[in-house]
Amino acid sequence: MSSTELPSVPPTSVLPKATAVRVAEGERLRSVGLPGVTLTVRSRPPAREGLPPALYVHGLGGSSQNWSALMALLDGVVASEALDLPGFGDSPPPDDGDYSVTAHARAVIRYLDSTGRGPVHLFGNSLGGAVSTRVAAVRPDLVRTLTLVSPALPELRVQRTAVPTGLVGLPGVAALFSRFTREWTAEQRVRGVMALCYGDPGQVSPEAFRHAVEELERRLQLPYFWDALTRSTRGLLSAYTLGGQHGLWRQAERVLAPTLLVYGARDQLVGFRMAQRSARAFRDSRLLTLPDAGHVAMMEYPETVALAFRELLGETTTETSGG
Numbered sequence: 001m002s003s004t005e006l007p008s009v010p011p012t013s014v015l016p017k018a019t020a021v022r023v024a025e026g027e028r029l030r031s032v033g034l035p036g037v038t039l040t041v042r043s044r045p046p047a048r049e050g051l052p053p054a055l056y057v058h059g060l061g062g063s064s065q066n067w068s069a070l071m072a073l074l075d076g077v078v079a080s081e082a083l084d085l086p087g088f089g090d091s092p093p094p095d096d097g098d099y100s101v102t103a104h105a106r107a108v109i110r111y112l113d114s115t116g117r118g119p120v121h122l123f124g125n126s127l128g129g130a131v132s133t134r135v136a137a138v139r140p141d142l143v144r145t146l147t148l149v150s151p152a153l154p155e156l157r158v159q160r161t162a163v164p165t166g167l168v169g170l171p172g173v174a175a176l177f178s179r180f181t182r183e184w185t186a187e188q189r190v191r192g193v194m195a196l197c198y199g200d201p202g203q204v205s206p207e208a209f210r211h212a213v214e215e216l217e218r219r220l221q222l223p224y225f226w227d228a229l230t231r232s233t234r235g236l237l238s239a240y241t242l243g244g245q246h247g248l249w250r251q252a253e254r255v256l257a258p259t260l261l262v263y264g265a266r267d268q269l270v271g272f273r274m275a276q277r278s279a280r281a282f283r284d285s286r287l288l289t290l291p292d293a294g295h296v297a298m299m300e301y302p303e304t305v306a307l308a309f310r311e312l313l314g315e316t317t318t319e320t321s322g323g
Contacts (some may be wrong), residue, residue, distance in 0.1 A: 021090045021218065022211055024068045026075075029090065034110045040064070040090035041083050041111075047076040052144065053117040056082035057108060059126025059152070059296070060232055061193070063089030065215065066125065070298045073306040077313065078121055083111060085128070087228030099231035101127070101239040101248075105134040109142065118142035121313070122257075125149040125298060126269065127236055130248055136259075137251035145316055146282075147260040147309055150270040150295050153248050153278065154240040186217045199266035199294035252281040259285045260312045262305055264293030286312060 023029055023042070032039045042064035054074065056067040064082035071080040084091035085104050094103060108131060112118040122143045124132030129151025136143040190212045194201040204212075219225050239248055259282040263275035272289075279287040288308045290297050298305045 021063075022065065022215060024065075024072070026072065027068065031090075032111060032114070034107070034114055036095045037086045037107045037110070038092055039083050039086070039107060039111055041081050042068070042071075043081040044071050044075060044079075046079040051077070051079040052121060054078035054080050054121040054123065055108070055112070055117070056080065056123040057104075057125070057128030057132050058082070058085065058088065059128050059150075060236065061088070061229055062125070062128075062296075063215070065089070065211075066296065066299060067123065069302040070123075070306055073302055074309065077306075077310060081117070083108070085131075085232075087224060087232070093224045093228060097231065098235075099228060100235035101130050101134060103235070104131045104232075105138070108132070108135050109139055112139075112142045119144040121145045121147070121309075123147045123149070123298075124151060125296060126152045127232065129153070130236065130239060133248060133252050133255065136257050137254040140256045143255075143257045145260070145312055146255060146257045147262070147305075147312070148278070149262040149298050149305065150264060150267050151261075151278065152236055152270060153252065153274065153281075155271055155274060186213045186220065190216055196268055197295045198300055199264055199290075199292045200300075203300065249281055252278070253283065255282055255284075257284070258312060258316045260288065260308055261285055262288045262290070262293075262297050262308065264295060264297050264300070265289065265291045266293060267295045269295045286315075 021029065021040070026044050028043050028045070030041055030043070032041055056064065056071065058064060058066045064084050067082040071082060074080055086092070086094040086107055087099060094107070104127070112120065119142050122132050122136060122145070124130070124147070126149075129148040130153060132146060132148060133151060133153070136146045190209065191201070194204055194212070198204065242248070244250065261275065261278050261282065263270070263272055265272050275287055275289055279285050288305070290301055290304065293300050
């Protein structure tokens with residue numbers, strides 16, 4: 001093994017079983033086996049028959065739980081499902097250890113192809129925004145509309161507050177950070193993450209904070225936790241260097257689906273200045289900017305994001321029926 005390689009991870013079959021994942025009221029979890037990956041899918045029973053399907057893709061270090069608040073608000077509007085990307089949430093690592101943006105996008109596409117749910121209203125946050133952009137570009141038949149919350153698209157001048165997150169992708173840094181923070185409690189780690197991701201961490205309720213701590217404690221028991229985080233960070237950074245038709249901005253320009261872009265002015269991970277560039281890149285875009293939001297607007301201001309999506313849905317339904 002070279003010095004730049006990450007330690008191998010035991011096969012899924014021999015991994016210890018962690019504590020149960022939290023399931024909010026009205027939600028269900030199921031496991032879906034696909035070629036090369038097994039995905040855990042969080043869903044809400046449709047309020048009625050015939051609702052259009054929606055699929056939600058979380059960001060780096062997140063899980064399908066990041067969408068629970070928004071999914072509940074869209075009951076009666078769409079039939080919601082949120083997946084845990086391979087190696088995150090309750091999904092085991094991919095068989096081939098590939099955590100690139102392309103591999104994550106392939107997992108989403110395989111899921112949609114296998115279930116026949118497409119075309120869906122596709123939502124993505126951060127890394128999930130980059131993944132969803134790629135899915136919409138290469139498989140337009142699978143996407144009705146695209147909603148991106150602080151999508152992780154390449155920036156020429158990265159914010160200083162985002163640099164430590166990117167450093168996790170460098171060889172050896174994750175292991176060093178893991179050793180350095182060994183004495184940190186889950187509460188300390190969650191406070192740090194919330195300070196980075198929320199425009200105002202003080203808005204987080206005690207209950208939501210407790211749930212986040214419980215989830216992190218569960219995840220830290222998994223032997224592949226740091227491996228998945230490190231390789232996905234590295235995969236995202238690698239995607240930033242791709243040029244030509246595989247470049248994420250070029251793929252954004254190819255997206256045909258009506259697109260809702262959501263940016264927070266207090267985002268410390270994705271530059272707020274990228275909002276206007278995104279609005280120009282996506283050909284059929286609507287831009288929602290939230291002055292007090294950080295990186296996870298769907299968790300901070302779910303009612304506002306839900307309203308914006310309802311408006312998008314109303315516009316596209318009218319256009320379809322009128323056309």
